[in-house]
Amino acid sequence: MYTISSKIKLFSIILVVVGAIGLIAGFIAAPSSIEDVKEIMASHDGHADDHAPVALGKVENHAKTDAVVHDDVKPNGAFEGNTHKAANDNQKDAHGEDEHYEHILHQLQNRPWASLYIAAFFFFMIALGVLVFYAIQFAAQAGWSPVLFRIMEAITAYLLPGGIIMFVILALSGFHINHLFVWADPEVVAHDELIQGKSGWLNGTGLVIRAAIFLAGWCIYRHFAVKYSRKQDEDSAGNVWYKKSFKIAAGFLVFFIYTESMMSWDWIMSFDPHWFSTLFGWYVFASLFVSGITVIALITIYLKSKGYLDFVNNSHIHDLAKFMFGISIFWTYLWFSQFMLIWYSNIPEEVTYYITRIEDYKLPFFGMLVMNFLFPLLLLMNSDFKRINWFVVMAGVVILCGHYIDVYNMVMPATVGESWFIGLPEVSAVLLFLGLFLFIVFSALTKAPLLAKGNPFIEESKHFHY
Amino acid sequence: MASTVIHALYIDDDILMDAVKKVRAEHYHIEEVFTPFPVHGLDKAMGLPHTRLAITAFLYGCVGLTVAITMMNYIMIEDWPQNIGGKPSFSFLENMPAFVPIMFELTVFFAAHLMVITFYMRSKLWPFKKAENPDVRTTDDHFLMEVDAANHDVNKLTEFLSDTGAVEIKVVTKQEDKH
Numbered sequence: 001m002y003t004i005s006s007k008i009k010l011f012s013i014i015l016v017v018v019g020a021i022g023l024i025a026g027f028i029a030a031p032s033s034i035e036d037v038k039e040i041m042a043s044h045d046g047h048a049d050d051h052a053p054v055a056l057g058k059v060e061n062h063a064k065t066d067a068v069v070h071d072d073v074k075p076n077g078a079f080e081g082n083t084h085k086a087a088n089d090n091q092k093d094a095h096g097e098d099e100h101y102e103h104i105l106h107q108l109q110n111r112p113w114a115s116l117y118i119a120a121f122f123f124f125m126i127a128l129g130v131l132v133f134y135a136i137q138f139a140a141q142a143g144w145s146p147v148l149f150r151i152m153e154a155i156t157a158y159l160l161p162g163g164i165i166m167f168v169i170l171a172l173s174g175f176h177i178n179h180l181f182v183w184a185d186p187e188v189v190a191h192d193e194l195i196q197g198k199s200g201w202l203n204g205t206g207l208v209i210r211a212a213i214f215l216a217g218w219c220i221y222r223h224f225a226v227k228y229s230r231k232q233d234e235d236s237a238g239n240v241w242y243k244k245s246f247k248i249a250a251g252f253l254v255f256f257i258y259t260e261s262m263m264s265w266d267w268i269m270s271f272d273p274h275w276f277s278t279l280f281g282w283y284v285f286a287s288l289f290v291s292g293i294t295v296i297a298l299i300t301i302y303l304k305s306k307g308y309l310d311f312v313n314n315s316h317i318h319d320l321a322k323f324m325f326g327i328s329i330f331w332t333y334l335w336f337s338q339f340m341l342i343w344y345s346n347i348p349e350e351v352t353y354y355i356t357r358i359e360d361y362k363l364p365f366f367g368m369l370v371m372n373f374l375f376p377l378l379l380l381m382n383s384d385f386k387r388i389n390w391f392v393v394m395a396g397v398v399i400l401c402g403h404y405i406d407v408y409n410m411v412m413p414a415t416v417g418e419s420w421f422i423g424l425p426e427v428s429a430v431l432l433f434l435g436l437f438l439f440i441v442f443s444a445l446t447k448a449p450l451l452a453k454g455n456p457f458i459e460e461s462k463h464f465h466y
Numbered sequence: 467m468a469s470t471v472i473h474a475l476y477i478d479d480d481i482l483m484d485a486v487k488k489v490r491a492e493h494y495h496i497e498e499v500f501t502p503f504p505v506h507g508l509d510k511a512m513g514l515p516h517t518r519l520a521i522t523a524f525l526y527g528c529v530g531l532t533v534a535i536t537m538m539n540y541i542m543i544e545d546w547p548q549n550i551g552g553k554p555s556f557s558f559l560e561n562m563p564a565f566v567p568i569m570f571e572l573t574v575f576f577a578a579h580l581m582v583i584t585f586y587m588r589s590k591l592w593p594f595k596k597a598e599n600p601d602v603r604t605t606d607d608h609f610l611m612e613v614d615a616a617n618h619d620v621n622k623l624t625e626f627l628s629d630t631g632a633v634e635i636k637v638v639t640k641q642e643d644k645h
Contacts, residue, residue, distance in 0.1 A: 340563045346552070381524070 002308055002445045008438060015435025022428025026112040029424070034101045037108060106179055107419040112429075113178040114415040119429035120169055121267065122291075122407050123437045124162040125284075129292020130155040131222055132256055133323075138225075138249035144319055146461040147311050149452045150445070151299055153226050155292070157444030158437050160222070163215040170211050170267065174204035180415055181207075183273045195273050202273060207266055214259040221252040229452055236454035260285055268407075271414035275353045279338055284410075286331035290372075291403045293323045294396040299441070301389050308450055314387040315466040321386035321395070325376055328399060332373040357409060360418045364405050371402030404430065469616060469640050471497055472623055473600060474632035476609040479505045485611060485630035486511045492626065495614040500604040519588075523581040530576025534569040600638075 031037045134152040137145045173180040182188050183195045183202040195202065225245055232241035261281030269280050277283075297320040303309050342350045357365045375398050385391045412420045452458060476482040482505065489496055496512060539558045542565070547555040554560040586592065604610045615623055615637070624635050 336563075336566065340566065343563050383520070 001448075002303070002442075002450055004442045004446050005306075008442050012435040012439035012442070015431045015438070017435075019428045019430070019432025019435060022424050023112060023116060023432055026115065026425030026428060030109050030112055031105055032109075034098065034105055037101050037105045040108070041104070103417075104419060107416045110179050110415040111419065112425040113173075113180055114411055115425040115429040117169055117173070117180060117415075118404070118407050118411050118426070119433040120162070120165050121411075122404050122430075123158065123433040124166050125288035125407075126291045126295050126437070127156050127158040127162055128218065128260075129288040129290070130296055131159060131218060131292075132253070132289060133292055133296065134225065135221070135249040135252050135256070138246055139253055141246070141457065143457050143460040144316065144464040144466075146452055146455040146457045147309070147316065147464075148296060148300060148320075149229060149455065150448055150450045151303065152296055153229060153448070154441050154444040155295060155299065156222050156226075158440045160219050161436070161440060162433075163219060166267075167208075167211055167215055171204075171208050174207040176204070181270060181273075182414070183270060198273060201265075202270055207270075210262060210266055214263050217252075217255050217259060221248060221255070224248055225252075229455075230448060232454035233449070233452060234454070236456070239456050242454070242456055257285075260288075268410050271411055272353055275350065277338055277342070277350075277353075279334060283331070283334040283338055286327060286334050287403050287406050290324060290327040290331055291400060293320060293327060294399045296320060297324060297392055298396045298400075301393055303445075303450070305389070311451055311462045313465065314389075315464055317389065317392055318383070318386045318466055319464075321380055321392050324392075324395065324399060325380035325386070328372055328376040328380075332369070335369070335372075356413045356417070361409055361413060361420065364409055368402050368405040368409060371398050372406065375399075375402075469614075470620065471638050471640060472613045472615050472620070472627060473634075473636040473638055474611045474613065474627040474630070475601065475603070475634040475636075476611070476631060477607065477633055478631075479508075479609060481631040482609040482611065483508065483511055485627070485632065488630050489611070489613060489627070494618065494623065494626075497612040497614050499612070500600065500610040502605050502607060502609070505609075519581060519585060522584050523577045526580035526584075527573045527577035529580075530573040531569055533576065534565070534572035538565045538568065 031040060130152050134149065134156065136142075137149070137152075172178055174184055176184040176186070179185065181202075183198070184204055189195045189199060200206075225248060228241040228245040228248070232239070232245070235241065264281040264284035268284055269276065297317065300309065300312060300320065301317065304312050339354060342354055345351075376395050379391060379395045380386055408422075408426075455461075474485070476485060479501065482499070482501070486496065486499065486508065490511070490513065499508065499512065501508070535558070542561065543555055543558050549555065553564060558565075599605065600612065601608065601610055611627075611632075613623065613627065620637055624637065627635055
């Protein structure tokens with residue numbers, strides 16, 4: 001049995017408190033009126049500070065240059081998400097200044113919300129990725145991984161609390177308590193025929209109902225998978241519980257691949273309601289899958305270093321690192337397939353998605369390619385390196401940061417546009433959820449023995465070597 | 467130059483593995499082991515060094531990538547930068563996404579083919595090559611260990627080998643050097 005160390009407990013509580021304070025500060029610091037925005041921008045004109053001076057400065061330049069540039073940027077901004085408004089903008093360029101400040105105001109007001117959303121989704125998707133990996137190991141009857149099952153079960157313990165948090169944030173956004181989803185704003189929808197055409201799917205009630213179904217399905221699978229796994233320990237005669245677990249894993253995987261796809265439309269793609277991509281669901285899946293596997297590897301290495309996992313050898317780590325390597329390349333494949341098809345055909349209604357990202361998010365957009373592809377590719381290609389713990393940890397940390405940036409790139413351009421920065425609200429939100437995640441996962445680890453001894457493949461798994 | 471080797475035949479890979487370990491422990495020199503199929507862990511038991519084929523493949527891949535980049539940069543950007551369907555041909559980077567499929571395929575092509583050719587060359591395999599099989603049964607169901615008898619007492623060595631479970635032992639005098 002694992003006993004949670006008081007250090008981890010304290011550490012995670014500190015993270016939660018610091019993160020919560022920072023996030024609240026982020027909400028307070030967000031401007032509430034146009035005058036505040038003017039003040040902020042005036043104070044940042046002179047000197048550099050950590051509130052995205054470069055980005056803000058650039059926006060101002062946009063406003064001063066001619067309307068063509070303006071038009072180019074506008075349709076992708078959160079609240080100018082319709083051509084109608086942008087066209088209006090051109091006509092009344094004389095008093096367009098105020099409208100411009102209003103635009104910035106909405107972006108800055110969105111920033112703490114978007115930070116919260118990104119961090120909540122990022123940690124939720126780790127738990128979800130681990131759950132899928134777990135189900136695949138069952139459905140594939142993998143012989144190497146059963147020694148890691150209890151670690152995976154513990155990580156997926158975050159699924160329920162993380163899912164509830166996601167649900168609350170989604171409900172708030174779907175019913176326009178914040179301005180995250182443009183399509184939730186009735187005023188925008190009234191002027192936007194494209195969103196009107198999609199309102200059969202994109203409406204608050206539908207979003208909440210679908211989210212409830214997805215989350216319920218995933219959490220129910222998690223509940224029964226863990227329950228059967230515990231029962232199998234107590235009563236392994238005939239593998240009754242194991243067979244049940246096998247069946248529900250197969251069922252869950254079918255359910256998951258449909259719901260994950262819809263989840264990615266609802267929770268991520270609908271930030272840009274004018275844009276659509278068919279392989280988006282797979283792309284989000286690759287991101288959550290590789291993050292999940294990385295977290296399994298990191299927690300396994302941590303627990304082994306503390307002496308809790310004598311039955312885990314470096315071949316298990318090697319296998320996990322191979323998955324990290326392979327799925328990282330899979331993610332890149334999907335990223336590039338999506339990017340290249342849209343770049344190549346250059347159809348205006350699709351390509352704006354990438355134009356905003358390349359113009360305003362150059363460093364995070366291409367930086368994540370280095371973190372998610374080049375770094376793991378070169379580091380984890382060597383078979384010997386995959387057995388060295390600190391190599392795997394280093395690659396894992398970079399992959400996790402890279403996939404945070406990935407989610408950031410998916411959410412931020414549509415919600416805060418050019419006013420982005422990785423500052424107080426972003427870091428605080430990550431710390432808050434990191435603390436919560438660590439606390440829940442390590443508490444869950446204490447609930448059951450670390451070896452699923454009733455599993456029929458456990459002996460094979462203990463002697464696994466590659 | 468004549469040299470004496472002993473051929474010990476086995477009919478089971480587990481017995482063979484044990485025999486290899488025992489022979490190594492007695493510090494006899496194993497010239498070669500012939501098996502009808504790959505025996506897992508045999509190379510480790512024989513103390514063979516790791517293959518460096520994967521490293522060559524990586525380097526060949528780098529060569530392929532370089533070839534692809536140089537080729538397309540020259541053809542599409544430097545030599546005749548035409549406007550083809552509005553694709554930006556001003557610099558390599560601007561038009562790079564269109565080149566990535568070729569860059570990827572050439573990397574794989576070079577890595578795979580050159581590695582295979584390296585394998586053939588290093589293991590001396592080619593069409594019309596004369597088979598080096600000392601006993602035809604080793605391609606079917608027998609395992610053969612060839613032990614160098616040069617400085618040892620042949621009788622003692624054969625006795626030792628039959629103790630390791632060999633079903634048949636032959637003392638062979640080879641007339642010429644094996645490569």
